[in-house]
Structure formats: structure tokens, C-alpha cells
Amino acid sequence: MAKTSPGNCFEDFRIGQVIRHATPRTVTTGDVALYTGLFGARFAVQSSDAFAKAIGYPRAPVDDLLVFHIVFGKTVPDVSLNAVANLGYAGCYFRQPVFPGDTLSALSEVIGLKENSSRKTGIVYVRTTGYKDEGIPVLEYVRWVMVRKRDEAAPAPGDHVPRLPTVLDPNVLGEACPPIELPAYDTALSGSPYRFGDYEVGERIDHVDGITVEEAEHQIATRLYQNTARIHFNQYNEGKGRFGRRLIYGGHVISLARALSFNGLANAFHIAAINGGRHVAPLFAGRTVFAWSEVLAKAQVPGREDVAALRLRTIATADRPCADFPLKSGDDYDPSVLLDLDYWVLMPR
Amino acid sequence: MAKTSPGNCFEDFRIGQVIRHATPRTVTTGDVALYTGLFGARFAVQSSDAFAKAIGYPRAPVDDLLVFHIVFGKTVPDVSLNAVANLGYAGCYFRQPVFPGDTLSALSEVIGLKENSSRKTGIVYVRTTGYKDEGIPVLEYVRWVMVRKRDEAAPAPGDHVPRLPTVLDPNVLGEACPPIELPAYDTALSGSPYRFGDYEVGERIDHVDGITVEEAEHQIATRLYQNTARIHFNQYNEGKGRFGRRLIYGGHVISLARALSFNGLANAFHIAAINGGRHVAPLFAGRTVFAWSEVLAKAQVPGREDVAALRLRTIATADRPCADFPLKSGDDYDPSVLLDLDYWVLMPR
Amino acid sequence: MAKTSPGNCFEDFRIGQVIRHATPRTVTTGDVALYTGLFGARFAVQSSDAFAKAIGYPRAPVDDLLVFHIVFGKTVPDVSLNAVANLGYAGCYFRQPVFPGDTLSALSEVIGLKENSSRKTGIVYVRTTGYKDEGIPVLEYVRWVMVRKRDEAAPAPGDHVPRLPTVLDPNVLGEACPPIELPAYDTALSGSPYRFGDYEVGERIDHVDGITVEEAEHQIATRLYQNTARIHFNQYNEGKGRFGRRLIYGGHVISLARALSFNGLANAFHIAAINGGRHVAPLFAGRTVFAWSEVLAKAQVPGREDVAALRLRTIATADRPCADFPLKSGDDYDPSVLLDLDYWVLMPR
Numbered sequence A, B, C: 001m002a003k004t005s006p007g008n009c010f011e012d013f014r015i016g017q018v019i020r021h022a023t024p025r026t027v028t029t030g031d032v033a034l035y036t037g038l039f040g041a042r043f044a045v046q047s048s049d050a051f052a053k054a055i056g057y058p059r060a061p062v063d064d065l066l067v068f069h070i071v072f073g074k075t076v077p078d079v080s081l082n083a084v085a086n087l088g089y090a091g092c093y094f095r096q097p098v099f100p101g102d103t104l105s106a107l108s109e110v111i112g113l114k115e116n117s118s119r120k121t122g123i124v125y126v127r128t129t130g131y132k133d134e135g136i137p138v139l140e141y142v143r144w145v146m147v148r149k150r151d152e153a154a155p156a157p158g159d160h161v162p163r164l165p166t167v168l169d170p171n172v173l174g175e176a177c178p179p180i181e182l183p184a185y186d187t188a189l190s191g192s193p194y195r196f197g198d199y200e201v202g203e204r205i206d207h208v209d210g211i212t213v214e215e216a217e218h219q220i221a222t223r224l225y226q227n228t229a230r231i232h233f234n235q236y237n238e239g240k241g242r243f244g245r246r247l248i249y250g251g252h253v254i255s256l257a258r259a260l261s262f263n264g265l266a267n268a269f270h271i272a273a274i275n276g277g278r279h280v281a282p283l284f285a286g287r288t289v290f291a292w293s294e295v296l297a298k299a300q301v302p303g304r305e306d307v308a309a310l311r312l313r314t315i316a317t318a319d320r321p322c323a324d325f326p327l328k329s330g331d332d333y334d335p336s337v338l339l340d341l342d343y344w345v346l347m348p349r
Helices: A029-039 A049-055 A064-080 A215-224 A250-260 B029-039 B049-055 B064-080 B215-224 B250-260 C029-039 C049-055 C064-080 C215-224 C250-260
Strands: A018-020 A083-094 A103-115 A121-132 A136-148 A204-206 A270-279 A288-300 A307-318 A337-348 B018-020 B083-094 B103-115 B121-132 B136-148 B204-206 B270-279 B288-300 B307-318 B337-348 C018-020 C083-094 C103-115 C121-132 C136-148 C204-206 C270-279 C288-300 C307-318 C337-348
Touching: A018 A064, A029 A064, A029 A215, A029 A250, A029 B029, A029 C029, A029 C215, A049 C103, A064 A083, A064 A103, A064 A121, A064 A136, A064 A215, A064 A250, A064 A270, A083 A121, A103 A136, A103 B049, A215 A250, A215 B029, A215 B215, A215 C215, A250 A270, A250 A288, A250 A307, A250 A337, A270 A307, A288 A337, B018 B064, B029 B064, B029 B215, B029 B250, B029 C029, B064 B083, B064 B103, B064 B121, B064 B136, B064 B215, B064 B250, B064 B270, B083 B121, B103 B136, B103 C049, B215 B250, B215 C029, B215 C215, B250 B270, B250 B288, B250 B307, B250 B337, B270 B307, B288 B337, C018 C064, C029 C064, C029 C215, C029 C250, C064 C083, C064 C103, C064 C121, C064 C136, C064 C215, C064 C250, C064 C270, C083 C121, C103 C136, C215 C250, C250 C270, C250 C288, C250 C307, C250 C337, C270 C307, C288 C337
Parallel strands: none
Antiparallel strands: A018 A103, A083 A136, A083 A270, A103 A121, A121 A136, A204 A288, A270 A337, A288 A307, A307 A337, B018 B103, B083 B136, B083 B270, B103 B121, B121 B136, B204 B288, B270 B337, B288 B307, B307 B337, C018 C103, C083 C136, C083 C270, C103 C121, C121 C136, C204 C288, C270 C337, C288 C307, C307 C337
């Protein structure tokens, strides 16, 4: 009997099915250092225990996206090993800060299934929850992927498309952020004087800098998350494929864009939620990633006088500086666009 | 007087000579994180403090091969700086788990010397022991290397070929593994339902996935072990050499094969011993490593009801998927084969 | 209003101006591990908690150059984002050891300004101090850079060239080094029998080995320091520039030379001060770095019987072994020379 995991095909899923994912993972300051080396983020709260403590955290929390990537990575062998395409995510929000020493695990529930008309594939919707020790939820999101069927003739295992939020309600946004001591939030150390009140809806920010990605970098990052998706690591196979190259994990672009966004959004210290994200085009090694952001909305977080939320749209591009905010070319995306990400960040008021 | 170390030549060794190696090295969660980023292993015991504690470890132990590589690295400046070839290892077994915070050091005893008929080189056999704080042995192995003579006319410093075990006795296999709480060993979290009893002698497992190696990756790994062998780092010299390329440290292939073997052997959580290994061909950056394994034997470990041992042979290849278990081509190895490794792993019963 | 930082132009600086830099940074064993993986240094004091404790440190201190790079990185966005050239440093000395867990921050004072005759640029001199928790200075240095003017017609903001030391006085050299238990300093573990007394002024040491640098390596290193200088990361821009390549951070060469210098200077366990350094030529990925050193002077450290100081000049080259100590070619540097560094190290007596 084969002992290797073939992953699940479309007909293997059931509505309501709950999948506990391998492998639990203790996050350490080692992961944090490597993440810093790979992306170079400079947000003071995640970089400095002293800064984090001064404003009310017990110590520097782990970068929100590092938590996301580790949780996401665990779901790959069960959910998307036979995926044809990652179609989207929605309703992602952070519920507790994660600190070095916490052990992360993940569980997914199948909340939707829809066979495609070709009968060769179907769309699987899962709600994934990341936990830290003793079952405390730290992160929740819905993701949907197009998965191959093993057997075209197999009956569809279900037929339900869940209703998904297009934007997270501001009242969930503060859960992973402790009360912030505003007088201790030192904007010389954080790198920018601009707080919540300084941003306006519709404002656009070119994040100016660019980062060229090397194969070793995205491979190290994606393995750090124990994400096993084959297309990121196997040049022998991918060299024969559609692109002739290893595809870079889409989350790598998100982390690069977030690191670049420091220049212009230095006080957006916490990603509270990701409303949705679209990987418009694949990224390959050797290309240089740029980014710009637009403020889509501003919101008070109920019960919070210390922080408030900006809803941002961040666009990442390849080999295309963003001084003129590239986005569309006619009805389509500009060919340089890699990522279109809609998310909520918290800023001090 | 030259203060750089020229390394030892064949005539510098003596039977019974004991060499205390530089540099002691404290292993940290930083090393663990970087090792994860470089190889992407997913064994739950090494990945999660919570999982490790639940089954009886005080916390997640350091990956056995990371311990091996660090100990091995220390011996290079004294044993193999003037090596022409690494010929083999034998009798490698792990005697204590290593945890972040432990400081590793290494000591070698010369146990054999045999001049080659050319009188230009000789074979040096050393038994190396790795220690952690206060002299606790964590690892022991024998290695033999062909070393240049400084002066062909020099008399051979000894003439003795030690008897070496071809396979470690199962009664040494449990030393580095605490008693395991089997009920707490959660096979959903560990990534596979297959335990010791599910494997059969002669069973072959294709580990399916492939990993392409980049120059930066093997250099970072090999420096992490403070292994100074010149052929891994110096393109200026190697570019003029036989291969025109930097050679990748053989241990890198072992670690890649081990990480790949998770797919099919997820519960083989501990390498208890390495019976022997042969680096059949060199690996170069840009190539994609695949692997497959055969179960050579099964053994009870005396006094242990919790775990038992599989003797595995793992073959790693370059640019050659392993669905058909490539090994020999006539009397020789298949030209794709990089590594032929014979070792014992422990699995829960 | 633009929220991205444009960096300071020459006319933005004032003599006496004090700049508190973002982002504070807690150094961890993760940073130490990654630094080891990137450079492979083998100095026992920094590598082993056990060795460090035995001789009088509370634990292994963080490598002096890692501290330097992190502090330096913080100054880039404020001081040298619009730099045309890094001209030099002087008067760099270490005042306290840094340990994992310490949070580093940096502050600079403008101590000199000199407009160039072209009126397009000016030279800015800053004295930077790195601090650890609660304002303890760990490092101090002067750096001067040529910075663009925004407006050629703007008046020069000052006109003063500070007097700088060409060599640090030995009486500042011991500050970051606790009293050393000489009997516990084990030269088998440290990798060399040669102590302070074994070195002579004028002695030259070829460090023998070479290390080839990959793009991923210098990018990961430079991001680890949160150094944002654009020329290191952005191939899209640099591909159109003078070199057509990303320039490697000059500090990367210093760290490589220091790691190479272990072979010949294994007991030079602490860089106590950097008298001055010149980046003679840029380094690009793919080149192999070699190094050699000359003992410029020897000095007692006032009040210290345990350690004494060697003043070293270390030369790093690209693609040029250093057996014949390459330095000058006529009046100019040999074209292979990358770095000419003058510094004080401490050694056990």
C-alpha cells in the first residue's frame, strides 16, 4: 500500500468535513530572524521587544504574515496538493498575537464544494483556523481552490457555494492587538510621524523601493513555512511546464509588498484582517517587486480609543516602479501587476 | 612562522592519536529555523515543542542530521582539509538528544592508517565523538578519508585497517530517544497513520517530490555547520578544477533526502544510527534532488515497547524522479544516483 | 502630502543636529545563527556559550560586526539615502558587549558639513552611537558620506570639517571585553595556539581560503540589518546603472574578511575598534573574496593583564588569492583590492 500522500482530489472532500493538519510548529526567534533576513521589514512593534513592551505587548509579536504563511503551509498537503489554481481568500482576520515559543497548528472545515462544468475539476472552499497552544485561535480565513478530480465520472461530493464577506467588519479588527499605550508610541523610533488621522480615503502612496527576488530566497521562505507545494521547488518538473520556471509562492509577494509598504505606512503596525487577495500574475526569480497602496476606507474599531483601522489596497508589480500607480490597462490589469490585496491595518490614533 | 592551519597530511597522523577539535558551538532555535528553511523537514517531533513534550521529550530535539553536520564540520580542519576523497562512514549512532542551548564539541581518535601503493596518499580512519555540555556523548561515528602526503618519501605513520560494523546492533538504537508516550503520539499531527507495524521488509517507497538546490542554499547550510572544506565555497578555485563548479557538501544531499522521505515515512521521527553511506556522485547547484527508500530490515529495540526500528536504504538522485526506484545500471550505479544511505530510524509501534 | 521618506539632502542637515533613528531591533540567537550561516565565522567566544562563560562572559556575545551592521543599517534612511558615495569611517569602538535579547537603537549627531565646489553635493559627517536597552552605549563611530543637494542654489547648511582620529587610543579598547580568565581560554577549542605574544609587528598572514558571494546571500544579510540602501536590492534600477548590477553592501566584505581571518588569527576574538576603512572597489555577486592581514602595531591595554591589542590591516580582494599579499599597483591599489581595513583586535596574552 502506498504510504506517500497523494493529496485529496475533488471527490474526496465533503461539506462539513474537518481536517486536522500536520505538522505542528513552534515559532521561534529563529524564524523571526530569518523572516527579517528574507523581507527586511522594519515595523518597530515586531522588531523590538523594548518597543513592543513599552506600548503594551508582553514582547515583540511575530509578524502577522509569518503566522499566516505557517498556518497556510500546513493546509497545502491536505487541501491544495492537487490544486489547479488558488482562486482566492476572504474573511481572514487575526484573533490573538503570536509570540516566539508559541506552537501553531491548523484545522480546516470544508464549507463549500462546486463541481466545474467540465467535470474534470471542482472548487473547494475551506475555512481554516490557526491555533496556538491549547487551542487558542490566532487566525481564521476562507480560501477556495480549484482541485482536480481523480475520476471525471465520480459524482460531485456536494454542491454549495458559501456566502463570503467582501470586507471584514471593523468590530473584529482589534482582537489580536492589546490596548496600546499611546504616549509610549515613539514615532521617531517607529520611523514616521504619520498616524491614523493623517491618512485620507483615496490617498495613494508609492512605496518607492524595489526588491529583486532570488530563487534561494523564495525557496528558503516557503520551506520555512513547511509549505510543500511542488511548483515552488522543483525546477526539473517546472522546467518542462507552462512557464519553464519555478513559480514563487504567492504569499512571498504579499510579504514583499508589506515590507515595502513600511515606506509610507510605517505606523501600520498590525495587519488586522485580509478582506481578499488576488494573485493576478505569477512571479519568477530575477524580477524586481515594487508596490503602491491606496487608502480605501477608514474605520473606528468599536471600544478602542488607542488604535483605528485603515482599509488598504496594495498593488504589487514586477519590474515596474509605481510612481504613477499602475493598475489597469483597459478592462484588464496592467501586465506588470502581480497582486491586488485588500486588507485592514491598525494604526495608532 | 605561518599561523594559518595547513591541515594534517597523511604522515602527521598516528594510531591512537586524539584530536580535540575547534570550535565549540551552542546550537539554538536560530539554527533550527535556518535548517528548516534550508530543507523544509516536517517531522512533528523536531518541529513542535508541544508535540515533543506530549510524547515525553522535554522539548523539541534538534534534528539528528543537524547535530551530525555540526559535529562533522568541526573535524574538517583537522582531518580532511587535505583529503582527496571522503571514502565512507560507519558505525554512526546517536546517544543523547540535543536541545537548543546545548553546546556541541567534537573529539576524534585515529583508529586506522593505511598508505596507498602510490605512496602519494593514505587512508585515515577516525572515530569521532560529538559531545554536549560537560562531556556527554551525543553522537559517535567512524569516517575514513584519503589524505595527501606532504612528502611521498615519508614513512607511513602506521598500518592498520580497523574492523568496522556494517550495521549497528539494534541494542544501541534507543539511546537518544526517551520513553515515548504512545497514546499521545497523534498521527493526524504527525502527518501519517503508518506506524512500525505497517511497514514490510522489502517495501519500496518513492518520496515523489523534488527539490532544486541553489548555490546560496548549500553555502549557507555548510557554513552554518562551520564546515570549512574549500571545495564548497570557492568558485574561483573550483572553476579551474575538474568539475568547474563548487561541489555541494555530501551531507546536504543526506538532509534533502531525509526531508523528502517525510512523504512516506512521516513517523520515522528519529534517525537512531547510520550504518553506512556512499556519496556515489557529486551534486551541483541547479540540479533537482529526488529520493526513494527501501525497508531493509525491521528490529525490536531491546527493552522498548514504545518504538521499534526500521533499517532503511535511501537512494537520492539528481534530475531523475524515482517512481521506478533507480539504482543500478548493469554493475554500476545508475548515473542519476547521488547517495546510497543505510540507516536505522525509530518509529512508534 | 507624501508620506514616504525622501531621505535628507545636504541642505537638510545642520551642525549639532541630533537624529534618533528608526527601527529599534532586538538581537536574538536567530540573528546569530543566520549570521553564522552567511559568513561561517568560527571564533569560539561568539560560537559557544560554554566557552564564553568559562572565560568570563555571561554567555556568548553577539559578533561585533553584526552589532555594527545593525546599528549602521538604522542610520541609512536618515543619513545616506541620498548619498552619492560612502567616503569613510573613523573612531569606531565598541563600548559594551551585546547579547541575544538586547535591543539595539541608534542616534547620530551631525558633526561636520562641507559643500563641494560643484555645489551639487556636500559631505556630511555624523557621529553615530549604538545603544542597548536603557541607553547603554555599545558602539560609537564617525562616518562621512557625500550627499546630493536637492537644490544647487540652496546655501550650504554649514562649513566645518571635524578633526578625526586616525587610530583609536589603546585605552578605549577593553571597554566591551570583560576580564578574561586566561587559564580557561582553551586554545585547542579556539582553534590556534597563537596568542598575543606570538605575533610580530610587520607580520603578514595570508588567510588562504576564498568565499564566493551569491546575490541571495548579500541580500539576506543586508536585510537582516534592516539596511535599506536601494543599490543592494533593486536589479531593475541597478541594471540600468553604471555597473549594471546590484552593489554588495561594503559591510558584507568586512564580515567575509573577518570570517576568513580566523585562519591565522583564531584567537583575535574581539574587534575592539575600527580605526578606518576604505571600500576600494565594489563587490558583485559571483566573485570570490580572499583576504590577508598585516600586523601594524601591538599595544598593551591599560589596566589589563589578560588581553592585549593587535592593530591589523586586513586587505580583501576579489578573484585574487593573497599568497603574495596584493595591495598596490604603482600608486594605486591593485585592481583586485576591495577593502583596506585598519582595526584593533584583542587577543589573550
